[in-house]
Amino acid sequence: MRPQWYQIALASIAVLAACTVSAYCFWFAVRHRNALFHLPGVGAALVVVGLVGERNVVVATGRPASVWDLSIKVPLIPLYLDVVTLIGLIIGLLGLSLILFLERVVAPEQRWTPPPLRGLDEDDSV
Numbered sequence: 001m002r003p004q005w006y007q008i009a010l011a012s013i014a015v016l017a018a019c020t021v022s023a024y025c026f027w028f029a030v031r032h033r034n035a036l037f038h039l040p041g042v043g044a045a046l047v048v049v050g051l052v053g054e055r056n057v058v059v060a061t062g063r064p065a066s067v068w069d070l071s072i073k074v075p076l077i078p079l080y081l082d083v084v085t086l087i088g089l090i091i092g093l094l095g096l097s098l099i100l101f102l103e104r105v106v107a108p109e110q111r112w113t114p115p116p117l118r119g120l121d122e123d124d125s126v
Contacts, residue, residue, distance in 0.1 A: 011051055018047040021092075031112055036102065039095025046088025053084065 025041030028034070081089075 015048055015051050018044045018051070018088075022048065025095075033106060033110065033112075034099075034103070036095065036099045039098060040092045041095075043088045043090070043092025043095055046091060047085050048088075050082050050085025050088055053082070 022041045022044035025037045025044065029037035029041065
C-alpha cells in the first residue's frame with residue numbers, strides 16, 4: 001500500500017520540525033555551555049534518521065520482516081514509526097526531563113555575551 005499525500009506531508013513536517021529542534025539544541029548547548037541540551041539534539045537527529053530511513057522491508061529485501069523491522073502505528077495520527085524513531089523520541093524526552101530537573105545555572109561572568117559593536121568610523125577607509 002502506497003502512502004497517501006497527507007501521510008507524506010505529515011512526515012515532511014515532522015522531519016523539518018525535528019531538524020529545527022536538533023539544530024537549535026546543538027546551537028544552544030554550545031552557545032550557553034549547557035551540555036544537557038545535546039541529548040534532545042541527538043534524539044531529534046535520530047527521529048530524522050528514523051523518519052527518512054523508514055522503509056518497507058518485505059518489498060526492499062524480499063524476506064519477511066523481523067521484530068526489529070516492524071513499524072509501530074501512532075494512535076490518532078496516520079503515521080508509522082520505526083525503532084530508530086522511537087529510540088530518538090525516548091532519548092529526546094529523557095534529555096528534556098534532565099534539562100528541566102538538572103539544569104545548570106551558569107554564572108554571569110561565564111555567560112556568552114555578544115562582542116561590543118564597533119563604531120562606524122572604524123569601517124571607513126578614508
